[in-house]
Amino acid sequence: MTSLMSRRALFAAGGAALTVALAACSGNDPLADQANAGDNKNYIAGDGSVTEYGAADRKDPVAFKGVLFDGGTVDAADFVGKVTVLNFWYAACGPCRIEAPDLQALYTDFKSQDVEFLGVNVRDEKAAAEAFERNFGLSYPSVADKDGGVLLAMTKYVPPAAVPTTLVLDKLGRVCARILGVAEKGTLKALISSALTEK
Structure with a gap:
């Protein structure tokens, strides 16, 4: 499980009541630990690890x-x-900048194949998010999730645990793969392709 970030961590103004409500869900989660430390670090850098979930192991x-x-x-x-493809990001996150061109390229490659991309911005106001999207030519939409609603909803399935995190959902809407940290283009392409071939 995970916890919503404090104002000084990923959400900047997440709301004290929601933070308290989520604190009970924390466990051994580096994203939650950083939030509790309140050290103003800009992001939790995942190690690029990939977790795939077999059909029998996927949640609702x-x-x-x-x-x-x-x-x-x-x-x-x-x-x-x-x-x-769900990608959790925000504009000042260095690893998010690294992966942005590859995400856009994959979106372009797969958009005619019943593949959707959705960004989930966990921190920015509209102006900062849109500037990032312009700078990197992102043409897929992003949710404004500064209040953590989408992130919180995802904790019951697979905790993101880092920013960036990229989740691949199968055709039934279940999480079939998670990448913590920068999504390498070849890796994400393979995960999407695999999900597309499932019946």
């Missing part, structure tokens, strides 16, 4: 709703029937 389809930076809304139920 993920459920969340969010508001996009362009004002639209998103519901995880809308992605059922497609392979979905």
